[in-house]
Amino acid sequence: MSWIGGKKALRELIVSVFPLYYERYIEVFGGGGWVLFHKPPGNDFEVYNDFNGLLTNLYRCVRERPDELIEALHFVLNSREDFDIVKDALARDSIESDVIKAAYFYQLIRYSYASGLTSFGSQPHDMWSNFPLIEQAHRRLSKVVIENKDFEKLIRQYDRPVSFFYLDPPYYETEKYYKNVGEGGFQEKDHIRLKDTLMNIEGKFLLSYNDCDFIREIYDAPNIQIESFTRINNIKQRYDNGAQFPEILVANYDMQERKENNPSQINLFEIENGL
Ligand SMILES: C[S@@+](CC[C@H](N)C(=O)[O-])C[C@H]1O[C@@H](n2cnc3c(N)ncnc32)[C@H](O)[C@@H]1O
Numbered sequence: 001m002s003w004i005g006g007k008k009a010l011r012e013l014i015v016s017v018f019p020l021y022y023e024r025y026i027e028v029f030g031g032g033g034w035v036l037f038h039k040p041p042g043n044d045f046e047v048y049n050d051f052n053g054l055l056t057n058l059y060r061c062v063r064e065r066p067d068e069l070i071e072a073l074h075f076v077l078n079s080r081e082d083f084d085i086v087k088d089a090l091a092r093d094s095i096e097s098d099v100i101k102a103a104y105f106y107q108l109i110r111y112s113y114a115s116g117l118t119s120f121g122s123q124p125h126d127m128w129s130n131f132p133l134i135e136q137a138h139r140r141l142s143k144v145v146i147e148n149k150d151f152e153k154l155i156r157q158y159d160r161p162v163s164f165f166y167l168d169p170p171y172y173e174t175e176k177y178y179k180n181v182g183e184g185g186f187q188e189k190d191h192i193r194l195k196d197t198l199m200n201i202e203g204k205f206l207l208s209y210n211d212c213d214f215i216r217e218i219y220d221a222p223n224i225q226i227e228s229f230t231r232i233n234n235i236k237q238r239y240d241n242g243a244q245f246p247e248i249l250v251a252n253y254d255m256q257e258r259k260e261n262n263p264s265q266i267n268l269f270e271i272e273n274g275l
Helices: 011-016 034-038 053-064 066-073 080-092 098-111 127-140 151-158 188-198 213-218 257-261
Strands: 024-027 045-049 145-147 163-167 204-210 225-232 244-251
Touching: 011 034, 024 034, 024 151, 045 053, 045 151, 053 066, 053 098, 053 127, 053 145, 066 098, 066 127, 080 098, 098 127, 151 163, 151 188, 163 188, 188 213, 213 244
Parallel strands: 024 045, 024 163, 045 145, 163 204
Antiparallel strands: 204 244, 225 244
């Protein structure tokens, strides 16, 4: 499902530069889960994490109670009035049932403008068309561990030499789009805290970011690779049609190792503008 900062357009590229070998896959800033759902399930141990508790509750209900969730979504209305009721109930945290909370949050995502969760989208949407997707996601998540932790705790908990972390934090200076998460949202000190945590891990990491001096400077270190690419910017595009958005991938391993092992694979450096 769509989510602010979702990696729908980049999922192919991101999976193509995963390391060749790892035993634990940990998606630290899971969001809409575009990368996890694109990644083929294997024998690796997989973890989905997000600090947004409404989102992780939704995924837990998809994994554990998909029939009840679908049942709760059967007769919801795509109306501004219902949207406001659901939004207020979630803001007041007045819902006791996890399944109803998950159904309300799903409605908010599906019926809000650009999945921004704040204003009613006024767009036709067939809720029933989502039911097969919920069933597919239920099967894909069956062996995935779902966590609701701040990134630092999570990384420390799952770090091993055989761990591979994919991280898609709120981009630098777009943090305000995630202000509902945690007090004060994601701040400059959190970007630095993330860098400090990653620089000390035993495992491998791959990090997505917007291309800016601040991020390049803090990751300017030996054994760290930074590769850049450009795509149409979803956030800016809402206001400035066709805005280009330079992005980077940062890793503590050789991002070419998969390609070198399989030369016919998608090439990081030939993908420009068309994603
Ligand atoms: C750019 S989005 C991830 C998008 C995701 N890759 C996708 O394809 O949908 C960033 C996510 O980080 C989460 N987040 C914000 N602060 C966090 C923190 N301190 N620890 C873990 N997750 C956090 C937000 O809730 C948001 O879902």
